Amino acid sequence: MSEIAVETRAPALRVSGVTHAFGAKKALDDVSLTAPSGAFTALLGLNGAGKTTLFSLITRLYENRSGAISVLGHDVRQQPTRALSRLGVVFQSRTLDLELSVLQNLLYHAALHGIGRSEARRRSLAVLERVGLAARAKEKVRALSGGQMRRVEIARALLHGPGLLLLDEPTVGLDIGSRRAILDEVRRLIDDDGIGVLWATHLVDEIEAADRVVVVHKGRVLLEGRVDDLRARGGSEDVGTAFMAAVAETDRRDKAAEHKTDTAA
Amino acid sequence: MTTDAPPRRPSRTARLLSASAAAAALLAFAGPASAEKIFVSNERDHTMSVVDGATLKVVETIKTGRRPRGITASPDGKLIYVCTSDDNRVEVYDSATHKLVKTLPSGPDPELFVLHPSGNPLYIANEDDNMVTIVDVNTGQKLAEVPVGVEPEGMGISPDGKTLVNTSETTSMAHFIDTATNQIVENVVVDSRPRVAEFRSDNKQVWVSAEVGGTVSVIDPATHQIVKKLTFEIPGVTAEAIQPVGVKITKDGKTAFVALGPANRVAVVDTETFAIKKYLLVGQRVWQLAFSPDESRLYTTNGNSNDISIVDVASDKVTKSVTVGRSPWGAVAVP
């Protein structure tokens, strides 16, 4: 019971003070952010900003050596089993087994979460229904379009009933129609099930006015807030222009700082 | 003739034999009474190894005369006959006590012999003087000598005992001898160095192996015609290494086993179709063959690897090889 209490109070995802380096290069520098339940949080950043590294740490591919990451109040380092069991992920790269059928892919994933066969079947069909692909359960994944594969991956991420859904640039390589459909699908999940979503992207047009935005650049969080906050920061009504302005300003400041240290030396 | 000459070291032999007999008596108590025994003549050791059929271990090594080669047993299995070639005689042993019972004259350099199906007489090939010597095993009397080709060796007798076939290595002939008259009735030319002659139980075929020729001639004893000349091909083995010697045919007449000498293989042959069913890998330079009394096993003597291999006849598989004395030449199994 107390577990449930912890979960209802805690945000879907909380990252605080996480720094991660590969050798000398800092991929993440003191990153803190929150993705509340029942909300769409966009993680906005250019390629190489550190989004994927952050996802790797949240999914515990690597362990964070500093700071803390918790999923619905469960620290991924202290309680990895609980944290991971509350987490659904759609990776940027395709992670479906092309040789297997849609259903087989889902059943495998269910097994990885310890869900027994009959329950796994029931859930698989339910989530496929939900993303409108129940009719293709027996088909090989290879036969699906890119957009359909993404929807299967979303269905798979939902299979074990996560409280947090992570999506790493899920629309890359998809046409406009598929992009739209997937966004709508995810937003509907938030409304229906109240789960928290962290959506990493570099495409500003995927963000809606009501969304929360976290802007990352060169491993640092530039801004965390509403879309309006980004507009104000970038000094433009257009989100894209505002984003680029914020990024450019940071680069400028970095260069100046570098210059200063150089001259000081 | 030296056939009746007593050996020069009787006392020593006797001592050894009595010691062996005592050991054998002890062993007879230890082991199952009905277990079969395999007697193997070791050409270079001047001994005979006795292998227990149940444990497949050498239970005794009997000192024999010099250069024991051909070996056979009386029909009841109680006596073992051994050609001791360099002592120019045949030694007779008790298969239970392993004791030398008596010696028989053989003519010079006896190599191979065959017993009449009734158990008497014994037909002996004398390698050195081109004769077949016929000896009464009860009286020890030489009954007759039949002149044959050069270097007589292989001896086969028909199941009814009426026809004897001797092969002469240098003449490359199979001599068909009428045992009633002791006269050669026909000579059949076969391939080079014929070694062994073996009748099929229905008297319709006699198989003659030719060591150098690399073939086995199957002869119809009624017409004296070669009905089939078998050749052998083994992948990975050169043709020169294929030297057929020992031949044994099952009592049902269906299957023949042919030892192929340095090819280290025994060929399994269907006697009706003459198809070679299988080549069994045994020890080196496989020479002679012997069936167990119930024909469930075939024993092969492997002259260069100093062991015998045991073939399971039902499955055509070699199950084991057992080290015996040096240069095992022939073998016989008795109940």
Added chain:
Amino acid sequence: MSLVDRAPAPLSEPLPARDVTFGGYLVCMGGIVWRESLRFVHQRGRFLSALVRPLVWLFIFAAGFRATLGVSIIPPYETYVLYEVYIAPGLIAMIQLFNGLQSSLSMVYDREVGAMRILLVSPYPRWFLLVSKLVAGVAVSLLQAYAFLAVAYFWEVQPDSLWGYLTVLPALILSGLMLGAMGLAMSSIFKQLENFASVMNFVIFPMFFASSALYPLWRIQQANVLLWHICSYNPFTHAVELIRFALYGQVEWTSLAVVSGFGAACLLAAIYAYDPSAGLTGRRGGPDAAK
């Protein structure tokens, strides 16, 4: 979407954060083995090449050399055996060596993409996922080994008794675990081995040739004492001998100890290397480097 109403379980609620149960462990391992077998069955090419490789050795190499192997009876054989019979255990071990390295090295390729990530976000402990993956690899290698034995049977390469096919099973499981664990450990430790061709050159060939797979140790000893020492210490030799004796219903205790010990050591190394906190995965150059 009206479908939501029909969905029997609201998807966020029924599986709250939980501690995994023993049954869950079994389900998880079962799922990993099931998927691996399914993939194997689907990949006919892989199955065929896994089968053809040892059969080529058996039919062509062994046939060519059948007469040249020194004739001597060595345990567990009780009589002279054809060269095919002699090298069969070595070829089975070779199947497992290839399979172990292949399935483990696929983890290297998959680390940043595909199956590996899905596997590693499972809530089960990392060590357990690795062991499951290993078990799955062994299951597949057993399929291959028995397929090979079945073909070999018709080539008259058979153990003394049909029981041999049963008694060899524990040996195959052990050797499969050892070779799979070795592959796992290597996949985590050696970055350079990400290329399968170099794995062939630097691991599979030396291990295979410097072992008792192709020649009995006494033969190697006659030829070269140093090589003989290398072969005697090569864990692959012991995998081969374990299988060889087990096919004849016997246990080669030294090999059993070496295979178990070396396998356990490799597995521990792999678990350490893949552990997200202690391990090497995080220090390996970031996800961008891997792309």
